[in-house]
Amino acid sequence: MAKGASISGFPEWLPSERVVEQRVIDTLRKVFELNGFIGIETRAVETGASLLKKGETSKEIYLLSRLQEVGHESDTPIEERLGLHFDLTVPLSRYVVEHSGALAFPFKRWQIQKVWRGERPQEGRFREFVQADIDVIGAGDLPDHYEVELPLVMVSALEELRAYGLPKATVHANNRKLSEGFYRGLGLTDVEGVLREIDKLDKIGADEVARLLTETCGATEAQARACLELAELTASDGAELAAKFDALCEAHGIVKDSEAYTLARQGLDTLAMIVDEAAAIRPGSVIADLKIARGLDYYTGSVYETFLDGAASLGSICSGGRYDNLASQGNRKYPGVGLSIGLSRLVSYMLHTAGAHANRVSPAAVLVAVWNEEDRPAANRIANQLRARGIATDVAPTAAKLGKQIKYADKLGIPYVWFPATAAEGAEGAEPAGDEVKNIVTGEQVAADCTSWEPDTVVAQQTVEI
Amino acid sequence: MAKGASISGFPEWLPSERVVEQRVIDTLRKVFELNGFIGIETRAVETGASLLKKGETSKEIYLLSRLQEVGHESDTPIEERLGLHFDLTVPLSRYVVEHSGALAFPFKRWQIQKVWRGERPQEGRFREFVQADIDVIGAGDLPDHYEVELPLVMVSALEELRAYGLPKATVHANNRKLSEGFYRGLGLTDVEGVLREIDKLDKIGADEVARLLTETCGATEAQARACLELAELTASDGAELAAKFDALCEAHGIVKDSEAYTLARQGLDTLAMIVDEAAAIRPGSVIADLKIARGLDYYTGSVYETFLDGAASLGSICSGGRYDNLASQGNRKYPGVGLSIGLSRLVSYMLHTAGAHANRVSPAAVLVAVWNEEDRPAANRIANQLRARGIATDVAPTAAKLGKQIKYADKLGIPYVWFPATAAEGAEGAEPAGDEVKNIVTGEQVAADCTSWEPDTVVAQQTVEI
Numbered sequence: 001m002a003k004g005a006s007i008s009g010f011p012e013w014l015p016s017e018r019v020v021e022q023r024v025i026d027t028l029r030k031v032f033e034l035n036g037f038i039g040i041e042t043r044a045v046e047t048g049a050s051l052l053k054k055g056e057t058s059k060e061i062y063l064l065s066r067l068q069e070v071g072h073e074s075d076t077p078i079e080e081r082l083g084l085h086f087d088l089t090v091p092l093s094r095y096v097v098e099h100s101g102a103l104a105f106p107f108k109r110w111q112i113q114k115v116w117r118g119e120r121p122q123e124g125r126f127r128e129f130v131q132a133d134i135d136v137i138g139a140g141d142l143p144d145h146y147e148v149e150l151p152l153v154m155v156s157a158l159e160e161l162r163a164y165g166l167p168k169a170t171v172h173a174n175n176r177k178l179s180e181g182f183y184r185g186l187g188l189t190d191v192e193g194v195l196r197e198i199d200k201l202d203k204i205g206a207d208e209v210a211r212l213l214t215e216t217c218g219a220t221e222a223q224a225r226a227c228l229e230l231a232e233l234t235a236s237d238g239a240e241l242a243a244k245f246d247a248l249c250e251a252h253g254i255v256k257d258s259e260a261y262t263l264a265r266q267g268l269d270t271l272a273m274i275v276d277e278a279a280a281i282r283p284g285s286v287i288a289d290l291k292i293a294r295g296l297d298y299y300t301g302s303v304y305e306t307f308l309d310g311a312a313s314l315g316s317i318c319s320g321g322r323y324d325n326l327a328s329q330g331n332r333k334y335p336g337v338g339l340s341i342g343l344s345r346l347v348s349y350m351l352h353t354a355g356a357h358a359n360r361v362s363p364a365a366v367l368v369a370v371w372n373e374e375d376r377p378a379a380n381r382i383a384n385q386l387r388a389r390g391i392a393t394d395v396a397p398t399a400a401k402l403g404k405q406i407k408y409a410d411k412l413g414i415p416y417v418w419f420p421a422t423a424a425e426g427a428e429g430a431e432p433a434g435d436e437v438k439n440i441v442t443g444e445q446v447a448a449d450c451t452s453w454e455p456d457t458v459v460a461q462q463t464v465e466i
Numbered sequence: 467m468a469k470g471a472s473i474s475g476f477p478e479w480l481p482s483e484r485v486v487e488q489r490v491i492d493t494l495r496k497v498f499e500l501n502g503f504i505g506i507e508t509r510a511v512e513t514g515a516s517l518l519k520k521g522e523t524s525k526e527i528y529l530l531s532r533l534q535e536v537g538h539e540s541d542t543p544i545e546e547r548l549g550l551h552f553d554l555t556v557p558l559s560r561y562v563v564e565h566s567g568a569l570a571f572p573f574k575r576w577q578i579q580k581v582w583r584g585e586r587p588q589e590g591r592f593r594e595f596v597q598a599d600i601d602v603i604g605a606g607d608l609p610d611h612y613e614v615e616l617p618l619v620m621v622s623a624l625e626e627l628r629a630y631g632l633p634k635a636t637v638h639a640n641n642r643k644l645s646e647g648f649y650r651g652l653g654l655t656d657v658e659g660v661l662r663e664i665d666k667l668d669k670i671g672a673d674e675v676a677r678l679l680t681e682t683c684g685a686t687e688a689q690a691r692a693c694l695e696l697a698e699l700t701a702s703d704g705a706e707l708a709a710k711f712d713a714l715c716e717a718h719g720i721v722k723d724s725e726a727y728t729l730a731r732q733g734l735d736t737l738a739m740i741v742d743e744a745a746a747i748r749p750g751s752v753i754a755d756l757k758i759a760r761g762l763d764y765y766t767g768s769v770y771e772t773f774l775d776g777a778a779s780l781g782s783i784c785s786g787g788r789y790d791n792l793a794s795q796g797n798r799k800y801p802g803v804g805l806s807i808g809l810s811r812l813v814s815y816m817l818h819t820a821g822a823h824a825n826r827v828s829p830a831a832v833l834v835a836v837w838n839e840e841d842r843p844a845a846n847r848i849a850n851q852l853r854a855r856g857i858a859t860d861v862a863p864t865a866a867k868l869g870k871q872i873k874y875a876d877k878l879g880i881p882y883v884w885f886p887a888t889a890a891e892g893a894e895g896a897e898p899a900g901d902e903v904k905n906i907v908t909g910e911q912v913a914a915d916c917t918s919w920e921p922d923t924v925v926a927q928q929t930v931e932i
Binding site: 015083377 | 472473476477478479480481484485487488499500501502503504505506507508509510511513526527528529530531532533534536537539540544548549550560561564565568569570572574575580582584585586594609611615743746747827828829830833839842843846847850853856857858859860861863864874877878880
C-alpha cells in the first residue's frame with residue numbers, strides 16, 4: 001500500500017500495485033463470466049432503513065449529509081438518511097426486489113465494488129475496500145445444488161490467482177441446519193446464541209467458548225462439551241462426515257428418528273454433496289469443517305469460509321452461505337446463496353507477503369523517441385500506427401538527450417524504444433537511415449517499420465510476476 | 467435506467483444496460499492504455515479541507531459521519547471531516563503530491579470511478595455517476611504538446627464508441643491566455659468575472675450576457691460587445707484562427723506589441739497547434755471555439771468541451787483543460803492537463819437515444835441441459851470442459867421439461883443449448899446417442915464433443931448492438 005496514505009483505513013495503491021489489483025479483478029470477472037454470472041453494479045448508497053436491517057454490522061455505517069445540511073443532520077431520521085453500503089449482499093437483495101420484473105430467475109450475478117465500514121480507525125482494518133461477490137437468487141425457491149456449485153466457482157477463481165502468488169485456498173463448509181439439529185438434539189434452544197459463541201472459537205479458544213456457552217446460552221458443561229466436539233469435526237468426504245456425525249449423535253443420545261436428527265441430516269446431506277462434488281472436480285478444495293458458524297444470523301443453510309495455506313492469520317478471505325429470508329416482496333421470498341471475497345485484503349497479502357508485482361508500471365510496450373520538438377508530429381504518427389495495430393505506445397515527453405529518454409522508458413518499464421528515421425544531424429546517439437527499434441533490456445536493435453513490426457509477445461505484455 | 471430506482475439521482479442499470487456501460491468502460495480503458503496512460507484508483511473520500519479548496523462545486527459535497535457520531539457531527543470542523551470526492555481531478559492532485567516520490571513524471575494516468583455530488587435532487591441530475599478521466603501531470607513544468615495530444619486521445623476513444631451508437635464527437639477548444647489577453651487588451655481587468663459570464667452564453671443568450679458583463683464586470687457596452695464578438699469566433703485551422711483573431715484585435719485597437727496581445731498570442735499559438743495537429747490526424751475532430759470558457763477558475767491554458775452531433779441538448783460530454791496551480795508541494799508545482807468524460811450521462815444517451823443494447827444479458831454462450839437431477843454432475847463436467855476452453859457456459863437451473871430449459875436460455879439470450887448424451891428415457895425432446903448442441907436461434911443441431919466443439923465466434927460473443 002502507498003506509504004503515508006493520509007487517511008487511516010482508506011488504502012490506496014501505487015500505480016504498480018494497482019496493476020496487481022486490476023489483474024485480480026480482471027481474473028475474477030473472467031472466471032465469473034465463464035460460469036455464466038451476470039455483472040451488475042449497484043449505487044453506493046442505501047437508505048438507513050435498509051442498512052440497519054441487518055444486525056451485526058449496523059454500528060459500522062457511514063451516513064451522508066449534504067454540505068447545506070450540516071448542523072441540521074438530525075432533522076432527518078436515520079432511517080430516511082442515505083448511507084454507504086457496507087457489503088454487496090444488502091444492495092443485491094434490494095436490487096432484486098426492486099427490479100424483479102426485469103430479471104430472469106434464478107439470477108446469477110457477480111459484482112465487484114467498493115464497500116465502506118464506518119469503523120473507529122485501527123491498525124490493519126480497512127474502512128474502504130473492494131469486495132468481489134457472486135450470488136444466485138431464486139424467485140420463490142432456489143435449488144440446493146447452487147450451494148455445491150458456488151463455492152466451486154470461487155475455488156476455480158482463487159486457483160487462477162495462484163499464478164500471481166496466491167497460496168492454495170481451501171473452502172471450509174458447514175451447514176446451519178446440521179448445527180441447529182445437533183444443538184436441538186442436545187436440548188439447547190438458543191441456537192443463534194450457540195452459533196455466535198462457536199464462531200469465536202479461533203479467536204478465544206475452547207475453554208472460553210465453553211464458559212460463554214454455559215453462561216450465556218444456558219448450556220450445561222456436558223452440552224457445551226458436545227457443542228465443542230461437533231465444532232472439532234472435519235471431513236473431506238461425505239461418507240466420513242456421516243460416519244463421524246452419527247457417532248457423535250450416538251455418543252450424545254440424539255436418536256435417528258427425532259425431529260432434530262432429521263433437520264441435522266438435511267444439512268448433512270447438502271454438506272456431503274458439497275465435499276463429494278468438490279473432491280471429484282478438485283480434490284482437497286473443500287472440506288467439511290463443523291466449527292464454521294459465521295456470525296451473521298441471516299444464514300439458513302450452507303456456510304463457507306476460505307483459508308489460504310500458510311496464511312491462517314489472514315483469517316477467511318472468502319465467506320458466505322445460503323440465506324432464505326434476506327429479501328422478500330409480499331409473500332414472495334427471494335432465497336439466495338453467495339460468497340464474497342475481501343479483495344483489498346487479498347491484494348494486500350499478494351503484494352506484501354506473496355511478492356506479486358507488476359513487470360512494469362506503464363501499459364506501453366514502446367516509447368517513441370523524439371529527436372527535436374519539430375519532429376514530434378512524426379513521432380506521434382509512428383505511435384498512432386503502432387496503436388492502431390494494438391501495440392500500446394508512449395511518446396517521449398521532451399526531446400531530451402537520448403540517454404534521458406531511454407531512462408524515462410526504463411523507469412516506466414517500457415521495453416522498446418523506437419528511433420524514428422528523421423534523426424536530426426545534431427542528435428546524440430544512433431542516426432539510423434530508417435526507423436529502428438531497440439529492446440532496452442537485451443540491447444538488441446533492429447530496423448523496423450511501424451506498419452508491420454511486431455514486438456516479442458512475452459516482452460510486450462504488461463503482467464504480474466511473483 | 468432501471469425504472470423506479472428508489473433514490474432520485476442515483477442511477478442504477480439493469481443487467482442488459484450494465485453490459486453497455488461495461489463495454490464503454492472497457493473500450494475507454496483499452497484506448498487509454500494503448501496511449502500509455504497508467505490506471506489508478508483513488509479512495510472515494512477526501513478531507514473537507516481538500517474538497518473545499520475548489521470554488522464552484524464546494525456546495526455539492528456529501529460529508530460522512532459514522533453512525534456513532536450522529537448528533538455530534540458538528541463537533542468536528544468541516545475541514546477535518548471526510549467527504550465523498552465530487553470529481554477525479556482534486557483526488558489526483560492530492561495523490562500526486564502525496565506519492566510524488568514513487569511516480570515517474572510526467573505522470574500520465576487514466577481513472578474511471580464514481581463521483582458524488584450532494585445536490586438537491588432534481589430531474590435529470592445525477593448525484594452519483596461515473597467519470598472517465600485522463601490527465602498528464604508534470605513535476606515543475608509540463609510541455610504544451612500535451613494540450614494537443616490529450617484531446618486527441620479522447621477523440622480516438624469517443625471514435626471507438628461510435629460502433630455502439632455514439633454520434634460523432636467534436637472537441638471545441640479555447641485557451642484562457644487568449645481570452646485573458648484579449649480582455650486585458652480591451653481594458654477589462656476582471657478576467658475571471660468575464661469568463662464566468664461568457665460561460666453562460668449557451669444558457670442565457672448574448673443579450674443577457676452583455677447585460678451581466680456591464681453590470682458585474684465593469685464593462686462598457688462596447689467592451690461587452692467585443693467580448694461577445696470574440697466568443698463568436700470559430701476556426702478549423704490555425705491560419706484561419708490567427709487571421710480572424712488579428713482582425714478582431716485590429717477592430718478593437720489591440721496592438722501587436724502590447725503585453726496583452728503577447729499573452730493572447732501565446733494562447734493562440736497553442737490553440738492553432740491543437741486544431742492543426744487534430745486536422746492532420748482526424749479532420750473535423752477539433753475546432754477552435756472561442757466561447758468555451760469553462761466555469762472552473764483553475765484552468766490556466768487550454769480549455770475543452772466536447773459536443774455530440776445532433777445532441778446539443780446533452781451539453782458537453784467531455785471537458786477539461788490545462789491547470790498550472792492545482793497542486794504544489796513547497797515551491798514545486800505540479801501543472802497538469804486533463805479531460806473528463808461524464809460517463810453515466812453518455813451511457814444513458816447511448817441506451818435511451820442511440821439505441822445501444824446488449825445482444826444478450828448472460829455472458830454464457832452455452833446452456834447445458836439437465837435431463838434429471840442425478841445427471842447434474844455430468845452436466846457440470848461438460849460445462850467445466852467448455853469453460854476450461856474459454857467458452858462461457860451455464861447449466862440449467864432445474865431438470866425441468868426441455869422446453870422450459872430452452873426458454874430459460876432464450877430469456878438470457880444464450881444462443882446454444884447443449885444436450886448431454888445421458889438422455890433418460892422419459893425425457894422430452896431429442897434423445898441423442900452422443901452429445902448434441904443446438905443453436906436455438908437457427909434451430910441447427912449437431913453432434914458435438916465438449917473437448918473439441920467450437921461455437922461460431924460471432925454468435926458466441928456477448929456484445930453491444932445498435
